Amino acid sequence: MSRFRRTLRQTFTIARRDFIATVFTPIFLLFLFAPLIMGSFGAIGGLGAASVTDGAQDKTRIIAIVPATTARPIDEADTRLRAMFRNDEAPPELSIVAPATDPAAQARAAFETRDVDASAVLYGPLDAPQILYGPRGKRSADYLGLLAQTTLAAEKLGGTLPTIAATKTQITRSTTSVGGQHQSAFFAVFGIFFLTLFLSGQVVGTMAEERNNKVIEVLAAAVPLESVFFGKLIGMFGVAVLFVAFWGTVVTQITSLMPAAAAVALGDLTPAVGAPMFALLFAAYFSMAYLLLGSVFLGVGAQATTMREIQMLSLPITILQVAMFGLSSAAVSHPGSWLATAAELFPLSSPFAMAGRAANSPELWPHVAALAWQALWVTIFITVGARLFRRGVLQSGSARPFWRRKAKVAAA
Amino acid sequence: MNDEWAVTASGIVKRFGDRRVVDGVDMMVPRGSVYGVLGPNGAGKTTTLRMLLGIIEPDEGSRTLLGYDNPRDASDRVGYLPEERGLYPAMKAREAIAFLGALRGLDWKTGRERAVVLMEAAGLGHAVDEKIRKLSKGMAQLVQLLGSVVHQPDLLVLDEPFSGLDPVNQERLEKLILNERDRGATILFSTHIMSHAERLCDRLAIIAGGKRRFEGTVADARGILPQRVHYTPHRPDPAIRGVLPADAVADGDSWRFELPNEGIESLLVRLIDAGYGISGLSIERPGLHEAFVRIVGQHGDVLVVKAA
Numbered sequence: 001m002s003r004f005r006r007t008l009r010q011t012f013t014i015a016r017r018d019f020i021a022t023v024f025t026p027i028f029l030l031f032l033f034a035p036l037i038m039g040s041f042g043a044i045g046g047l048g049a050a051s052v053t054d055g056a057q058d059k060t061r062i063i064a065i066v067p068a069t070t071a072r073p074i075d076e077a078d079t080r081l082r083a084m085f086r087n088d089e090a091p092p093e094l095s096i097v098a099p100a101t102d103p104a105a106q107a108r109a110a111f112e113t114r115d116v117d118a119s120a121v122l123y124g125p126l127d128a129p130q131i132l133y134g135p136r137g138k139r140s141a142d143y144l145g146l147l148a149q150t151t152l153a154a155e156k157l158g159g160t161l162p163t164i165a166a167t168k169t170q171i172t173r174s175t176t177s178v179g180g181q182h183q184s185a186f187f188a189v190f191g192i193f194f195l196t197l198f199l200s201g202q203v204v205g206t207m208a209e210e211r212n213n214k215v216i217e218v219l220a221a222a223v224p225l226e227s228v229f230f231g232k233l234i235g236m237f238g239v240a241v242l243f244v245a246f247w248g249t250v251v252t253q254i255t256s257l258m259p260a261a262a263a264v265a266l267g268d269l270t271p272a273v274g275a276p277m278f279a280l281l282f283a284a285y286f287s288m289a290y291l292l293l294g295s296v297f298l299g300v301g302a303q304a305t306t307m308r309e310i311q312m313l314s315l316p317i318t319i320l321q322v323a324m325f326g327l328s329s330a331a332v333s334h335p336g337s338w339l340a341t342a343a344e345l346f347p348l349s350s351p352f353a354m355a356g357r358a359a360n361s362p363e364l365w366p367h368v369a370a371l372a373w374q375a376l377w378v379t380i381f382i383t384v385g386a387r388l389f390r391r392g393v394l395q396s397g398s399a400r401p402f403w404r405r406k407a408k409v410a411a412a
Numbered sequence: 413m414n415d416e417w418a419v420t421a422s423g424i425v426k427r428f429g430d431r432r433v434v435d436g437v438d439m440m441v442p443r444g445s446v447y448g449v450l451g452p453n454g455a456g457k458t459t460t461l462r463m464l465l466g467i468i469e470p471d472e473g474s475r476t477l478l479g480y481d482n483p484r485d486a487s488d489r490v491g492y493l494p495e496e497r498g499l500y501p502a503m504k505a506r507e508a509i510a511f512l513g514a515l516r517g518l519d520w521k522t523g524r525e526r527a528v529v530l531m532e533a534a535g536l537g538h539a540v541d542e543k544i545r546k547l548s549k550g551m552a553q554l555v556q557l558l559g560s561v562v563h564q565p566d567l568l569v570l571d572e573p574f575s576g577l578d579p580v581n582q583e584r585l586e587k588l589i590l591n592e593r594d595r596g597a598t599i600l601f602s603t604h605i606m607s608h609a610e611r612l613c614d615r616l617a618i619i620a621g622g623k624r625r626f627e628g629t630v631a632d633a634r635g636i637l638p639q640r641v642h643y644t645p646h647r648p649d650p651a652i653r654g655v656l657p658a659d660a661v662a663d664g665d666s667w668r669f670e671l672p673n674e675g676i677e678s679l680l681v682r683l684i685d686a687g688y689g690i691s692g693l694s695i696e697r698p699g700l701h702e703a704f705v706r707i708v709g710q711h712g713d714v715l716v717v718k719a720a
Contacts, residue, residue, distance in 0.1 A: 006488065006517070013514045021502060214498030218556075220467045221492040222515040224484060394468055 010223040014231025018206065019238045028239075035198075035247060060092040061116045062140045065103050065123035070151065071096045073159065074126075077150040080161070081143075091143040092119045099123065107132050120144050126152045180270030184359035185332035188271075188282055189352045193325040196289045199240040201317050203294040204301035205310045206232045211302075211393070220394060225386035229302075233294050233382070240290055271359040281358045281367055288374040289351035293321065295378050296348070299385020303392055324349040332356030344370065347377035417476070418443045418567050418598035419464055424473035426459050433459050435622035436473065441600055441615075446593050448609040448616035449602040452708055456622040457602040458495050461571050464600075465492060478567055486567070488517035491560035495571040495602075497553050501545035505531065505555045508544055512559030523562055530558040534584060550581050557585065561592060568592055570601035574608050586612060606701040620708045630700055637698040637706055639671040646689035655679075655686050671695060 022028060064074055078094045085091070095116070100106045103123040110118040111134055120133035120140035126148045133141035154161050210216040210228075219228050271278035297317055304310045331343035331353045343353035344366075354370040419441035426434040434456040441447040451457045463470045466483030477483040477490065499508050509530065510523030518526075531540050534554055544552055553576055561568060570589075574582050589599050589612055603609055609616055610630055618626040618633070626633060644666040645652055652667070653660065657679070660669035672679060680690065 003485070009517065010515060013511070017500070017511060021500065025502075209500070210498075213500060214494075214496045215500060216498070217467070217494040217496055218492065218498060218512065218559075219515065221462075221465050221490075221494065222487055222512075390468070 007224065007227050010227040011231040011234065014219070014223065014228055015234035015238065018232050018235025022235070022239050023242065032243060032246060059116050060119050061095045062092050062119050062144055063095045063097055063107075063110050063121040064144065064147070065097050065099045065106055065110075065121065066126070068098060070126065071098075073154055074147060074151045076160075077147055077154060081147060081150060091140050094147075104130065122148060126155075177270055181272055181360050182332070184271040184278065185335075185356035186329065188278070188285075188355035188359055189325065189328045189332055191282065192286050192289050192352050192355055193321065193328075195240075195244060195286055196293055197318070197321050199243060200290050200293040200297060200321075201314060202239070203233060203236045204297040204313055204317060205304075205307070206236060206298065207302035207389070208304065208307065208310055211305070216393070220390075225390050225394075226382055229295070229298055229382045229386045229389075233291060233298055236294065237287070237290055244286075272362040273358045273364065274362075277364070278358055282355055284367075284371060285351040285355040285358075288371060288378070291378045292348055292351065292374060292381065293324075295381035295385060296320075299381060299388060302385060302389045320348070324352055328352030328356060332360060335360040345373075347374060350374050350377075415479070416443065417441060417479075418445075419447075419475070419477055419600060421460070421464060421475040422473055424460070424463050424470040424475055426456075426463060426468065427471050433622050434463065434470070434619075437617075437619060437622070437624045439464075439617055439624065439627070441598060443598050444593065444596060445614040446589060446599045446612050447601075448613035449600065449619060450604065450606070450609055450616055450704060451602070451619035452604060455619045455708075457619055458571055460619065461569055461600070461602060465490065465569060488563070489566040491516070491563065491565035491568045493557050493560045493568075493570045493573055495575075497556050497576075499544045499552060499556055499559075501543065503544055504541050505536070505544060505547065506540045508555055509559040509562050512556070513562040516563040516565070518563040526562050527558065530562060531555070534558060534588070550577055553577060554581060554584070557588070561588070564595070564597075566597055568597050568599045568601075570599065572603060573601055574603060574605055582608070606699070606704055610700040618704060618707050625707050633700055633703040633707070634697055636703050640696045640698060641667075641669055641671050641676060642692070642694045642696060643667050643669075643683075643690070644692035645683065646691050649688065652683075652686075652688050655682055655688070666692065 066074055075094070075096060082090055097106070097110075107121040107123045107130070110121045111132070118134065119137040120131055120143075122129050122131050122144040124130040129145065129148045131141045131144050150161075207216075207229075210219060216228075223231075273281065297313075301310055301313060304313060327339075327343045327346070327349045331337070331340040331349070334340055335357065340353065340357070343349045344357060350370055351374060354367060358367065417440050419439060421437055421439040423436045423438060424434060425432060425436055437456070437460055439449075439460075449457050449460065459468070462468045464475050464477060464483065466477070466487070474481070475483070478486040480486045483490075500511075503511065506524055506527040509527035510518075510520050513523035513526070514520055528537075528540055531537055536551060536554060536558075539547060539551060539555075544555065547555065557570075557573065560570075568589075573585055573589075577585060586608065589601070593599055599612075601612075613630055615627070615629055616633065617624050626636075642663075643656075648665050656667055657669045657672055660667045676695065680693075683690065
């Protein structure tokens, strides 16, 4: 058997052991359904926050202090204008109040009432209205101004605005839009960041099992440490792929049940390389991001001697991942800039930035080069990690660095 | 490729810090033999074995394993039981053995089948599907040992294999070692328990203070010390000391002394002529234990190394 084939076989023996040891445990179910738990808590929190917001909005009003003759036209104008807004963007409900002897005082008093929260209050003639607004009421004030203008225009046209019969035709671009590309780029960067944030950090503690159980000596005798490291990385990557496949299937099924509006939003993703190639590159760059970050975490984590040390590594790991996300996000916002080039070349941010590039640029050859570049760095990180482990933990390294040894030989 | 030697080492050196833990050890292990590496605690036995296996690299010197300069190239034909035993606690015993075989190139299916056979032969048939964490320390150690032979290696390296085993399991292990030798494997093991080495080893090396102090057969080692005479006269008489050699030491009514260079006959004639007669006489070859103590004790630096 050739050395390469033996190394490959040993790598997959380690990977198989790690995959099975991880997946066939009750804890894995907890891990697999963690997003559901997280989502449930998020939904509960969101519902709570929404009910608080809705409660507040139910009692918020914009108020028009206008004579009875204007009440109906302004109400009709409000109905017409409000139709342009989506529910969550609509201004607060309009209350029409007849003017008292001092409308200015009446308007100010509206902000003090306990029954409702006045967001903005209009009074005076419609061609020169006075509008008062409270904190966060600027937009309501603008709406009241527009409402007065529309009402006035309708009055001048005999009470109603003219109706038109517009012909609406949806146009689909034959080329990708700049907005769609940027949206795709951000989706790619965030998607890979999100997945690696959850999944790659797990690798950090995997060597601890071998160290604590003293299995490492058996492994090190039978298998090159590089194979041990790579095998563990592949094993955990298999776990990550299983996780992504499971949730990918779930999300796909849920998406098919979503309203058309959501599908339209997804339709805005128009990557420059085309959707199928984009999906392929997304998968490839997710794999490389996992392997790159995982190999670094594995190498660093292998040096830790206790679980406490491993736990303490979680903060710098998260910071590193967020930093790579930040760098890549900035890069995809400025395609072709020196920042983008730097992010594409720096090994740890390269998968994120290149996934973004796939959305912004149709060229394919840079992706081939980038994947090879990233694979090279995975190899480098694993090799360095294994050597540090061999030197530090297995105490294989000589105490005297090689340059000093050479100096000694020369002196002799 | 060298067909004569399973393992060779030439002047291998390992430094930890400024200390030379292994200091120029030479070793030639004949194929098909049982070879012991003996030495006191901290002598450098484990470090030597780890270098031979390629777990760590020597700072100086060279070694071959089954004819290969790079021990990794022979790893599928080697079995190893480290001094610090370790298995995955959540694995079943059968899987653990198959896993250790798979690391050495044995397919999982064959590994599982052989695991059952080996465990039953070792009296562990009832624990085939037990998880490692549920086994006693001695049983887990035996499982690991079986894992090191499941792929039927050409070379079996055992680091302190008897430590932690009860007498019954020690005997099982001795039997297993001899079975492996009969199968054609070379066995290289380290120990500081002389009785096992004396019973098992075809050849042995004694390491102390990181250096090899002796290499040869058990008989060679025992031959370092002169034979000892155990003599009992017919009648006890303190004056007999004048006839006996100067190193004679009283042991009750008997005397013990080294066999004189000129032999025993002339001494016996003198004792009979002096009227002491011979009530009992035996000539004993010293054991490996005494030889080991003599060889190791000659090198005061051993204690310095242990203290460090």
